[in-house]
Amino acid sequence: xxxxxxxxxxxxxxxxxxxxxxxxxxxxxxxxxxxxxxxxxxxxxxxxxxxxxxxxxxxxxxxxxxxxxxxxxxxxxxxxxxxxxxxxxxxxxxxxxxxxxxxxxxxxxxxxxxxxxxxxxxxxxxxxxxxxxxxxxxxxxxxxxxxxxxxxxxxxxxxxxxxxxxxxxxxxxxxxxxxxxxxxxxxxxxxxxxxxxxxxxxxxxxxxxxxxxxxxxxxxxxxxxxxxxxxxxxxxxxxxxxxxxxxxxxxxxxxxxxxxxxxxxxxxxxxxxxxxxxxxxxxxxxxxxxxxxxxxxxxxxxxxxxxxxxxxxxxxxxxxxxxxxxxxxxxxxxxxxxxxxxxxxxxxxxxxxxxxxxxxxxxxxxxxxxxxxxxxxxxxxxxxxxxxxxxxxxxxxxxxxxxxxxxxxxxx
Numbered sequence: 001x002x003x004x005x006x007x008x009x010x011x012x013x014x015x016x017x018x019x020x021x022x023x024x025x026x027x028x029x030x031x032x033x034x035x036x037x038x039x040x041x042x043x044x045x046x047x048x049x050x051x052x053x054x055x056x057x058x059x060x061x062x063x064x065x066x067x068x069x070x071x072x073x074x075x076x077x078x079x080x081x082x083x084x085x086x087x088x089x090x091x092x093x094x095x096x097x098x099x100x101x102x103x104x105x106x107x108x109x110x111x112x113x114x115x116x117x118x119x120x121x122x123x124x125x126x127x128x129x130x131x132x133x134x135x136x137x138x139x140x141x142x143x144x145x146x147x148x149x150x151x152x153x154x155x156x157x158x159x160x161x162x163x164x165x166x167x168x169x170x171x172x173x174x175x176x177x178x179x180x181x182x183x184x185x186x187x188x189x190x191x192x193x194x195x196x197x198x199x200x201x202x203x204x205x206x207x208x209x210x211x212x213x214x215x216x217x218x219x220x221x222x223x224x225x226x227x228x229x230x231x232x233x234x235x236x237x238x239x240x241x242x243x244x245x246x247x248x249x250x251x252x253x254x255x256x257x258x259x260x261x262x263x264x265x266x267x268x269x270x271x272x273x274x275x276x277x278x279x280x281x282x283x284x285x286x287x288x289x290x291x292x293x294x295x296x297x298x299x300x301x302x303x304x305x306x307x308x309x310x311x312x313x314x315x316x317x318x319x320x321x322x323x324x325x326x327x328x329x330x331x332x333x334x335x336x337x338x339x340x341x342x343x344x345x346x347x348x349x350x351x352x353x354x355x356x357x358x359x360x361x362x363x364x365x366x367x368x369x370x371x372x373x374x375x376x377x378x379x380x381x382x383x384x385x386x387x388x389x390x391x392x393x394x395x396x397x398x399x400x401x402x403x404x405x406x407x408x409x410x411x412x
Contacts, residue, residue, distance in 0.1 A: 017088075019249035019316040022325055024081050024332030025381075026312055029374050030074035032342050033066050036366045038125040039346035041359060042196045043214055044188050050283045052193060054362050062363040068271050072301035075127070077308060079231045082131055083238030084247050087142055101139065107401040108135040114336070114397065123343045124214035130227040138235045150240040157233030160226045161298055168290030186285040200351050200358040207351060249313045256310040263307025270300030330381035334391030338377050345373050386410065 037046050045052040049063050089107070090100035115128025141149065171179060184192070199210040218227070241247050246259075274296020278288045287293045316325060331338055348354035349369060350361070361369070384391065389410050390398060398406045 017248045018325075018329055019313055020081065020084065020088075020247060021329035021332035022316045023077065023247065023309065023312045024335050025328035025330065026308070026332075027074045027077040027081065028331055028335045028338055029328075029377065030070055031078065031339075032346075032370050032373060033070040033074070033367070035125060035342065036346065036370050037066075037363070039123065039343075039350050040357070040361050040366050040369075042188070042193045043124070044185065044193070048186055048283055048288065051187060052359070059363040062367055064275060066363075066367075067275060067297065068268065069304070072297060073305045073308065076234055076301055076305040078127075079131070079234035080238030080241060080247065080305075080309075082135070082231075083138060083235030084242035086135065086139060086235070087239050087242050090139070090142060103401060104139050105136070106403075107397070108132050108139075110397055110400045111135070114340075114393070118340060118343065119215040119219070120212055122211075122340075123347060124211045124218060126215070126218075127227075127231075128339075129219055130223060130231050133223065134228060134232040134235055138232055138239070141236060142239055146240050146243050149236055149243075153233045153236030153238075153240065155233070156229050156236060157302075159229035159233070161295055163225050164290050164294055164298075168286060171286065171290065182289075183285055186289055197359040201356045202352040204351075204353040207353075246309070246313075249316055251313070253314065253317070256313045258310075260307045260310030260314070263303045263305070263310060267300045267303025267305075267307060271297050271304065274300065324378075327378040327382050330385050331377055333385060334381050334394060336397060337391030337393040338381065340393060341377065342373060345376070 034046070042052050049055055049067075053059065055063060086104065090104055093100035093103055109132075111128055112132035115126050115130075115132055119126035119129055141152065144152065167174075174182075196210055199207055238247065245251050246255075274293055277296070278293040281287045281293065283293075315321075319325065346369070350356075350358040352358070381391075387410055388408050389395075390406065390408065395406055395408055
């Protein structure tokens with residue numbers, strides 16, 4: 001047997017599961033609907049829309065529809081797929097009798113490095129660091145019995161919800177100075193908001209103080225109270241769903257129809273109720289961050305995400321609008337490159353080293369920018385893959401993972 005046949009190597013394009021690529025491309029594009037707010041506006045406005053910007057008329061509709069149909073939904077799908085991706089890689093290596101853990105940890109280590117560079121040099125909203133850190137520990141749970149894996153994933157997923165509710169129920173026992181800090185984070189004073197705007201409208205070096213501070217907060221408090229558990233729990237659930245054939249399009253048509261119908265029937269009313277109650281309650285920290293106002297979308301998003309998965313699996317098996325499916329699959333195959341491309345394009349528009357429009361584009365305008373970036377990625381991704389096997393960052397990541405330069409040119 002040749003060295004080439006026994007050495008670990010990335011999955012060749014012809015052997016990829018197209019339904020997963022389509023779903024990943026759909027999720028990658030959808031993530032930008034929410035991320036654009038992080039690029040364009042002060043950070044607090046992401047969680048509390050009353051902090052900054054106009055929230056009337058069309059802008060309110062944009063925020064409301066984005067929250068109902070996008071907030072946490074696409075991050076959920078992407079996290080599920082990350083868990084499934086761990087199995088896709090390690091199962092192939094396990095079947096060959098090779099040490100899957102060496103490839104997995106090398107791959108995850110380099111993802112962590114890429115994520116750290118992204119977060120501290122470009123944009124503090126990076127999710128790759130959290131995915132990498134979760135990947136270090138969920139790997140060891142990949143072979144659990146399917147039911148146990150799903151149950152454990154749900155329990156891990158519940159931890160941020162319990163922590164948030166526990167904080168809300170015991171907030172009267174928290175030291176007053178800490179409560180004051182929580183309020184300042186939830187609804188920062190005008191001078192804090194203006195300082196952030198000034199920083200991001202400045203040059204790249206001047207942005208560093210704000211970007212590093214926010215990244216450190218996200219990788220400490222955000223990781224311990226949310227990211228480690230939300231992403232990690234979803235990865236475990238994603239592993240179970242992949243093993244069950246849900247994420248690869250192997251279930252029946254009726255299964256996916258039921259999945260979509262149930263997901264929307266349960267998820268949308270829950271999320272919409274949360275929106276109505278948050279506005280009625282004035283977006284107070286006690287209700288909207290540490291109360292039922294936060295819980296509605298935290299849990300409702302899971303059902304809406306399930307509905308999207310059901311619809312996309314049905315879409316992928318029909319081959320309807322094949323040009324769109326091919327474009328989505330190309331975006332999915334180059335997801336890392338496209339994720340960072342979104343950052344490069346958005347920061348060039350909003351930050352001071354580019355056009356410096358941070359804090360000056362309302363939500364309606366932000367959605368227009370999202371549509372323009374989608375168009376760029378849906379056109380460029382399939383064009384790139386006509387000539388090359390991988391996206392440029394996928395090529396780098398794989399070359400580092402497998403300790404050899406990958407063949408870049410696509411076969412004629």
